[in-house]
Amino acid sequence: MKRWETVAIIGVGLIGGSIGLTLRRRGLSDRVIGIGRRETSLRKARECEAVTETTTDLEAGVAHADLIVVCTPVTQIVEHVGRAARACPPHALLTDAGSTKASIVEALTSQLGPEVAFVGSHPLAGSEKTGPQAARDDLFLGRVVVITPADQTSKDWVTTIDSFWSSLGASVVRMPAAAHDRAVAATSHLPHLLASALAVSTPDEVLPLVSTGWLDTTRVAGGDPQLWLQILRDNRPAVLKSLGKFAKVLDSFGRALDEDDADRVLELLEVGKQCRDAVGNRHPSGRGTA
């Protein structure tokens, strides 16, 4: 496993904190610098040993880094990668942890040029919990991290970023940024939108009767609204397309039930179960079988 002398993490929330904690617990880096705006978050990151030192000065924080991981909200990633690229050593590699990729990769390529050593990443390992105090050293274990090299990205950079995520326990998948965005619209952004809509549509007076079904189905609605607003807006066309497809299936379900068409309702329930069971049995984390 490649060891890093100095890693800088910009944004030490759940993801950034978990990266730092895993690097340190696995002995992969001696020096992990947490960079953030708020001293309270940085103090928490130090207290839970996710980082060895902290600073609110982005440029100073990345000045001696070999690897820089930008874990700020999607609307800030382009700015933070750009500033880090201008302040870091020439040999440093840069990546991010944003939930959308096409707009970030495109903006960085046009702003910074192809010589900046950036490879986009998206660890599929979230939680509705936030902040460095929620950091875990097994957050990436068995989880997929998508990396999205552009055509002109150096193969060496891609290999190094791939092995960085692998060293944290993740399973790395490479795909173009646009394909990534279409996929996560269906697997992550649409589920969030449905969970929120279900929570919104549930009358207050029935809430005492919710059980595991409602709790599971709405769980992600507990996520940070500002972060999700940015994600949904950034990936708007793909999310709307996934939503359109879902709405057709839901309409078909509703019509079958309205007409008491038992065969059709059963067919939909069976196709849904087959899909869910197939994923549950082969998801690397095993959580799908819970």
Added chain:
Amino acid sequence: MKRWETVAIIGVGLIGGSIGLTLRRRGLSDRVIGIGRRETSLRKARECEAVTETTTDLEAGVAHADLIVVCTPVTQIVEHVGRAARACPPHALLTDAGSTKASIVEALTSQLGPEVAFVGSHPLAGSEKTGPQAARDDLFLGRVVVITPADQTSKDWVTTIDSFWSSLGASVVRMPAAAHDRAVAATSHLPHLLASALAVSTPDEVLPLVSTGWLDTTRVAGGDPQLWLQILRDNRPAVLKSLGKFAKVLDSFGRALDEDDADRVLELLEVGKQCRDAVGNRHPSGRGTA
């Protein structure tokens, strides 16, 4: 806590098995008779110590029971309660564990008359796992069980069935059957329908990228399609009404995103989070805060 000399459980799947296991582990009944159609299920129920003896003969199984709990699928409950009521001792109490209540309570009242000691129950403690091998002695711990006495139901029966579920660790809520059905349409049946529709609408090629969001939101779609077909059909009007309400919220969400109305999208995300957080913090099982 009231102890029972003999309890008969008709249908020893997850719910029936868990009732038996909890009764035995808590020392609440010496004799628990499991009644079922298939010898293989009955053997599994004996092996996991959910029951002390088993039979495929319903009438013989209930002949000496003080309490009879019918845990078969919703379409069979009326028949099984009716047969048990005609074969059990005069002092025996009867209840069920069906996910819908109005049609069952109405049918039983008209078929058997008010002198039959039946009180409808619905333990809100499911799982997508099935069979007696999934039985747990803490399945009801901190969970809500709704009991739905009719106007003419004896207060003594209601009190006894209430304390039966309480003795298994559940928190009992009493409400009319029709109100129960409207509530669970929103809290259980609609979430199931959405989970299935989401699984159906997810393209196969993106399944390798699913993460906790999709896994949580679709988890209940792994439930038994035949059982859920019966539940959805039995509670059709209330489910369609909840679905209509949800579809309006979803449409509003989709339009706001399509028009890039950030304020409105944020508002919906925030209302959803408030609702989800409120439930997560006060759900007795604590699972909501996971």
